[in-house]
Amino acid sequence: MKRAVLALLTTIAGVALIVTHRTTPMPPAGMTRTTSSKTVTGDPADTGHGMIAVTLTLSGRRITRAAAVQHATSPRSRQVSARAIARLDQEVLTAQNAHVDTISGATMTSDGYRRSLQSALDRSARPR
Template sequence: MRKSHPVRRAVLAGAATVSGIVLLLSLKPASDPGAASAAGGAPPAAAQSPQGGRGAGSGTVTGDAAATQYGPVQVRLTVSGGKITGAEAVRAPKGGQSDRVTADAVPKLNRAAVAAGTADIDAVSGATYTSAGYVKSLQSALDKVAAASAGQDSGEGAGQGAGGGSEQGAGDGGEGQAGAGQGTQVLTGDVARTQYGAVQVRVTVRGGKITGAETLQAPRGGQSDRVTADAVPKLNRAAVAAGTSDIDAVSGATYTSAGYKQSLQSALDRAGG
């Protein structure tokens, strides 16, 4: 029995050595250090979206948030070549029944904005407040697009002038000439007071014709919200179609229609001034 101990020790020692080798091999890193370094490097090019909005009438623009009875609405547009190619509501009423209303109304409003190319879109049935807020934010986004485009056009006009110290003067003169000639004018009418609230209209005139109309102020609160949401888009379309303030009143919105026509006429009076 005493002679068997060295053999047993040798066997045990060999087994321990093998176990140690296996353990060392198991501690080898599972991933290549080079791969780990690459994973922590710069993000792929696809994640780096190009910055838009530097071309003529192209890029993305976000309108102001419009407060409604059920929560704010805010619209973001994608514009290419001066035309709306995409619209989305980055904010809309949420919680309770608003979730259902928003899910139904917002996609319709987005499609309508792209199809119309303006804020002159109809309210979605059952989503009067959301529709009104959407239109308001949409219009503010379009105003920003127009302002950016006008600024770029003004800069190009100044660059084509005599240069030097007369550059600013040439730019100012060019802008005034555009208003008096064949350029585009944005004209805001006087505020017309009605029994249910103020009405104010702004029109876009190009080449002596009304190409766009919007309502900056209209009666709000209670039943007036419903009346305004129904009447204002119709009045805006009528103004563009007629090219004058000689438009029919919307049924059920007599006071709003009268105020609209009064403010519209005052805006058109400025076109000849």
């Protein structure tokens, strides 16, 4: 009899905890929480083959995403830029600043990327 009462009380306590437990609602699919993150875009920079602009997402002071949202349009430049930009985006996440290496074969793209990246970082540091 003692076991049955103990089991019943334990079950009631467990159900009460589940019913009163509050969670933070999850955002809808495809959306992210933005309470402490912000997105900034740097000024477009001329690469000699077109303009490049970098957008950063920051969570606090940490860079969580870097992406070129505008870049050269000629077929050869697109080919070079696609390869270089993917590497630059990853290097920014590792470095957490604008001091990223120049990508061999994409010097002008790398230079323009860094200028736009630094502009985005400067803009993110300004008070809102």
